[in-house]
Amino acid sequence: xxxxxxxxxxxxxxxxxxxxxxxxxxxxxxxxxxxxxxxxxxxxxxxxxxxxxxxxxxxxxxxxxxxxxxxxxxxxxxxxxxxxxxxxxxxxxxxxxxxxxxxxxxxxxxxxxxxxxxxxxxxxxxxxxxxxxxxxxxxxxxxxxxxxxxxxxxxxxxxxxxxxxxxxxxxxxxxxxxxxxxxxxxxxxxxxxxxxxxxxxxxxxxxxxxxxxxxxxxxxxxxxxxxxxxxxxxxxxxxxxxxxxxxxxxxxxxxxxxxxxxxxxxxxxxxxxxxxxxxxxxxxxxxxxxxxxxxxxxxxxxxxxxxxxxxxxxxxxxxxxxxxxxxxxxxxxxxxxxxxxxxxxxxxxxxxxxxxxxxxxxxxxxxxxxxxxxxxxxxxxxxxxxxxxxxxxxxxxxxxxxxxxxxxxxxxxxxxxxxxxxxxxxxxxxxxxxxxxxxxxxxxxxx
Amino acid sequence: xxxxxxxxxxxxxxxxxxxxxxxxxxxxxxxxxxxxxxxxxxxxxxxxxxxxxxxxxxxxxxxxxxxxxxxxxxxxxxxxxxxxxxxxxxxxxxxxxxxxxxxxxxxxxxxxxxxxxxxxxxxxxxxxxxxxxxxxxxxxxxxxxxxxxxxxxxxxxxxxxxxxxxxxxxxxxxxxxxxxxxxxxxxxxxxxxxxxxxxxxxxxxxxxxxxxxxxxxxxxxxxxxxxxxxxxxxxxxxxxxxxxxxxxxxxxxxxxxxxxxxxxxxxxxxxxxxxxxxxxxxxxxxxxxx
Numbered sequence: 234x235x236x237x238x239x240x241x242x243x244x245x246x247x248x249x250x251x252x253x254x255x256x257x258x259x260x261x262x263x264x265x266x267x268x269x270x271x272x273x274x275x276x277x278x279x280x281x282x283x284x285x286x287x288x289x290x291x292x293x294x295x296x297x298x299x300x301x302x303x304x305x306x307x308x309x310x311x312x313x314x315x316x317x318x319x320x321x322x323x324x325x326x327x328x329x330x331x332x333x334x335x336x337x338x339x340x341x342x343x344x345x346x347x348x349x350x351x352x353x354x355x356x357x358x359x360x361x362x363x364x365x366x367x368x369x370x371x372x373x374x375x376x377x378x379x380x381x382x383x384x385x386x387x388x389x390x391x392x393x394x395x396x397x398x399x400x401x402x403x404x405x406x407x408x409x410x411x412x413x414x415x416x417x418x419x420x421x422x423x424x425x426x427x428x429x430x431x432x433x434x435x436x437x438x439x440x441x442x443x444x445x446x447x448x449x450x451x452x453x454x455x456x457x458x459x460x461x462x463x464x465x466x467x468x469x470x471x472x473x474x475x476x477x478x479x480x481x482x483x484x485x486x487x488x489x490x491x492x493x494x495x496x497x498x499x500x501x502x503x504x505x506x507x508x509x510x511x512x513x514x515x516x517x518x519x520x521x522x523x524x525x526x527x528x529x530x531x532x533x534x535x536x537x538x539x540x541x542x543x544x545x546x547x548x549x550x551x552x553x554x555x556x557x558x559x560x561x562x563x564x565x566x567x568x569x570x571x572x573x574x575x576x577x578x579x580x581x582x583x584x585x586x587x588x589x590x591x592x593x594x595x596x597x598x599x600x601x602x603x604x605x606x607x608x609x610x611x612x613x614x615x616x617x618x619x620x621x622x623x624x625x626x627x628x629x630x631x632x633x634x635x636x637x638x639x640x641x642x643x644x645x646x647x648x649x650x651x652x653x654x655x656x657x658x659x660x661x662x663x664x665x666x667x668x669x670x671x672x673x674x675x676x677x678x679x680x
Numbered sequence: 681x682x683x684x685x686x687x688x689x690x691x692x693x694x695x696x697x698x699x700x701x702x703x704x705x706x707x708x709x710x711x712x713x714x715x716x717x718x719x720x721x722x723x724x725x726x727x728x729x730x731x732x733x734x735x736x737x738x739x740x741x742x743x744x745x746x747x748x749x750x751x752x753x754x755x756x757x758x759x760x761x762x763x764x765x766x767x768x769x770x771x772x773x774x775x776x777x778x779x780x781x782x783x784x785x786x787x788x789x790x791x792x793x794x795x796x797x798x799x800x801x802x803x804x805x806x807x808x809x810x811x812x813x814x815x816x817x818x819x820x821x822x823x824x825x826x827x828x829x830x831x832x833x834x835x836x837x838x839x840x841x842x843x844x845x846x847x848x849x850x851x852x853x854x855x856x857x858x859x860x861x862x863x864x865x866x867x868x869x870x871x872x873x874x875x876x877x878x879x880x881x882x883x884x885x886x887x888x889x890x891x892x893x894x895x896x897x898x899x900x901x902x903x904x905x906x907x908x909x910x911x912x913x914x915x916x917x918x919x920x921x922x923x924x925x926x927x928x929x930x931x932x933x934x935x936x937x938x939x940x941x942x943x944x945x946x947x948x949x950x951x952x953x954x955x956x957x958x959x960x961x962x963x964x965x966x967x968x969x970x
Binding site: 315320326327485499610616631632649 | 878930
């Protein structure tokens with residue numbers, strides 16, 4: 234045994250309790266709690282680097298935080314991402330413009346309708362088409378229902394991470410209502426692929442008004458529970474107030490948008506400042522706070538749920554009968570979808586027509602479904618206000634039936650950069666609160 | 681002429697006959713079109729030739745210089761053939777469909793809307809800060825969006841000007857990303873910046889084009905700290921080196937990954953799927969319909 238190794242084994246013997254192993258980076262100790270004193274000695278100072286995640290119940294998914302701690306104070310924090318990278322942007326380049334919807338909807342899996350709508354708005358901008366009114370209103374309706382679901386998960390997981398487990402069960406209970414409603418409206422709970430370039434995959438099902446009205450009623454009844462459960466609760470407030478502070482200049486420098494920016498006092502909401510899908514017709518407020526802390530972000534999310542309910546009611550009232558897909562047969566999906574005993578598929582009537590009656594319809598169906606429609610060359614950027622901020626789509630076409638480039642400016646990805654600014658210098662427990670208030674969705678961060 | 685076995689019965693005589701001349705003609709047509717700053721491929725003529733023509737005729741002449749001395753935006757990948765046919769595989773004539781590469785057309789004044797005033801303001805601000813006007817190589821307005829094609833050396837200064845001048849005020853850098861226009865295209869890698877002015881509620885796009893062997897672009901992290909992660913992503917995915925970035929490391933792919941996955945010459949997948957003896961090639965090697 235060499236001198237060095239024996240010295241090390243000696244120090245290990247001194248340390249005793251903590252299991253450790255040698256790596257190329259030096260000794261790595263696995264601390265299980267209560268054995269802190271055994272780590273500290275003359276050759277180790279108070280400063281330690283710990284890995285939080287990527288598998289950790291408090292990191293909001295597969296997010297890895299590398300924290301440099303001195304005692305319980307965070308000196309430096311860095312996030313490591315990429316654990317959920319699925320190459321969606323690359324995949325989109327190999328699919329038709331319509332197929333792209335099924336990919337992008339899987340990115341920010343808590344806000345699938347926003348992904349779909351943002352992508353479709355960009356494709357429609359490239360095509361230079363306007364979707365029918367009913368489709369626009371339905372998109373607004375679905376997006377706002379989705380926003381409620383997403384904010385509820387933010388509250389639920391945020392509550393869970395901070396130990397408010399009833400907040401979690403309540404949040405997920407209400408979110409289940411959202412998912413049930415979305416399943417009824419679109420056919421799927423998540424990853425709907427319901428919004429298509431040119432409109433919607435199919436019309437809203439029979440009886441949607443009652444279901445939406447019922448949902449709004451349930452939400453109005455249950456929302457005060459959150460005020461009782463969390464808003465006025467002293468522990469919740471003490472955990473969040475003054476924590477994760479990021480003022481407006483910091484937000485702009487770091488590109489943070491959404492509730493983070495609005496909690497710092499800037500009423501920047503793309504639904505108001507650059508209306509799309511006819512948002513200018515709706516009467517709603519943009520909640521703003523000036524505290525710029527986690528508590529303000531929490532309150533904004535609850536208020537945004539209320540505003541979304543207002544928009545849902547208005548959208549339901551605005552809905553008029555009409556087509557949900559544009560007239561242009563060169564773009565519009567040829568098949569009418571219908572639900573049968575074995576699930577959703579092409580309507581029997583359509584199959585009968587293309588298989589039995591019209592060869593041209595069959596050719597048209599085949600061409601449009603396999604080859605897709607071509608999009609005039611050029612590029613476009615559109616942004617929608619997702620629950621987490623500016624969700625931007627930069628699409629480039631070379632005139633073909635597949636995109637040259639689909640870039641997604643995901644708000645989670647950009648907002649996550651504000652984590653060090655919010656948590657450095659604070660306590661390690663406040664990192665959790667800060668990350669929860671950013672509400673990053675790793676599917677969107679890593680794409 | 682590489683004759684790939686596409687399994688058709690089109691006879692030899694027809695392939696090598698008259699179409700040759702029409703092929704040459706179409707090549708010069710394409711060059712002419714580019715010189716005019718041809719707009720989108722849709723608007724350009726659609727030529728039908730039976731004989732496949734090799735790409736270089738199009739790309740060699742692709743570089744033109746602007747009066748300011750900058751390089752014009754290069755045309756993108758030329759589109760040829762439907763159904764991915766490279767030989768005389770298609771008796772309908774569609775197999776030889778050729779479309780010239782897309783060249784974004786320079787906008788002509790008046791631009792309309794706020795674009796004129798904005799372009800003037802930007803020009804003045806650049807004069808004030810000693811940035812030559814030739815830093816902006818081309819202005820394109822398409823689908824209501826304004827794009828400034830910028831010399832790469834000037835991008836950071838230009839961003840600082842756009843952020844700091846009171847009458848420009850682009851406080852937010854919405855997005856930084858890369859675009860790869862394809863293997864045969866000169867200056868194929870583009871870095872695209874989307875800037876947002878919250879004060880004036882405007883959005884602009886800046887675009888920088890670089891060659892793949894010299895993919896260096898000055899970093900804008902000093903001006904927009906939010907570009908940090910986005911430039912890292914662009915490096916990771918496209919291999920664009922942002923000079924002056926504080927820590928240009930991979931962000932989505934593992935640290936020891938080789939290659940830059942979103943380049944066009946990087947395959948998608950690569951593992952053939954096997955099912956009951958049938959072998960399905962990876963998606964990028966399957967039959968293409970574009």
